[in-house]
Amino acid sequence: MYELLIANKNYSSWSLRPWLLMRTLGIPFAERQIPFPSGPSYETYRPFSPTGRVPCLHDGDIAVWDSLAIVEYLAERHPGVWPADPVARAWARSASAEMHSSFQDLRNTCGMSCGVRVRLRERPAGLLRDIKRVGELWQEGLDRFGGPFLAGAAFSAVDAFFAPVTFRALIFDLDFGNRANAYAEMIRALPAMREWYDAALAETWREVGHEDEIRASGDYIADYRAVAQ
Ligand SMILES: N[C@@H](CCC(=O)N[C@@H](CS)C(=O)NCC(=O)O)C(=O)O
Numbered sequence: 361m362y363e364l365l366i367a368n369k370n371y372s373s374w375s376l377r378p379w380l381l382m383r384t385l386g387i388p389f390a391e392r393q394i395p396f397p398s399g400p401s402y403e404t405y406r407p408f409s410p411t412g413r414v415p416c417l418h419d420g421d422i423a424v425w426d427s428l429a430i431v432e433y434l435a436e437r438h439p440g441v442w443p444a445d446p447v448a449r450a451w452a453r454s455a456s457a458e459m460h461s462s463f464q465d466l467r468n469t470c471g472m473s474c475g476v477r478v479r480l481r482e483r484p485a486g487l488l489r490d491i492k493r494v495g496e497l498w499q500e501g502l503d504r505f506g507g508p509f510l511a512g513a514a515f516s517a518v519d520a521f522f523a524p525v526t527f528r529a530l531i532f533d534l535d536f537g538n539r540a541n542a543y544a545e546m547i548r549a550l551p552a553m554r555e556w557y558d559a560a561l562a563e564t565w566r567e568v569g570h571e572d573e574i575r576a577s578g579d580y581i582a583d584y585r586a587v588a589q
Pocket of ligand 1: 371
């Protein structure tokens with residue numbers, strides 16, 4: 361059976377992608393969760409992952425690191441990872457690659473922490489540009505392929521790639537446009553997303569680097585996370 365190495369569900373946006381894809385497509389795997397240590401995490405993850413980062417998929421002796429490589433590895437072995445239609449598939453791969461390599465302002469200003477709600481102190485131009493581009497991409501996918509998922513009737517890897525953004529929308533009250541906002545809500549309501557979210561809120565680990573990064577952007581207006589007794 362596959363083993364998927366992940367970090368905190370509350371913070372780890374990269375871990376969410378393959379986890380959600382595998383859960384939603386019904387690909388069996390054992391989850392191995394190792395929470396972020398305080399400070400640098402390279403030494404913590406390096407015994408399990410060549411980059412010292414998560415996620416990392418283990419398939420017997422094979423280690424596959426980086427969320428995009430994991431998705432492609434799974435696509436060679438399981439149906440439904442990418443859309444069957446070649447046009448939708450080309451679009452889904454392009455949009456996923458764009459998510460993988462871009463949106464630095466969105467990532468930096470709006471770090472993922474599922475259990476908190478944050479009032480941003482400002483919305484810099486780069487953030488607004490990223491929000492506009494995400495909204496444009498979602499709208500385009502929904503219009504071209506008919507929804508309810510980004511590349512058509514079925515959930516696929518492109519939805520998994522943007523799933524962390526749907527949490528960021530909730531945390532930071534981001535507006536991607538009407539249809540895109542409804543899409544984000546629908547993704548958050550998927551059973552696997554609910555499972556991830558509930559587990560994130562039950563975590564009592566706090567990692568100072570992630571906490572500081574979010575507090576640098578705004579003020580907590582709610583914190584729904586469990587507190588260690
Ligand atoms: N491009 C990588 C990014 C992986 C990544 O940066 N993961 C974060 C956790 S969400 C991590 O391991 N951070 C630890 C570090 O940067 O030392 C992927 O797609 O898997």
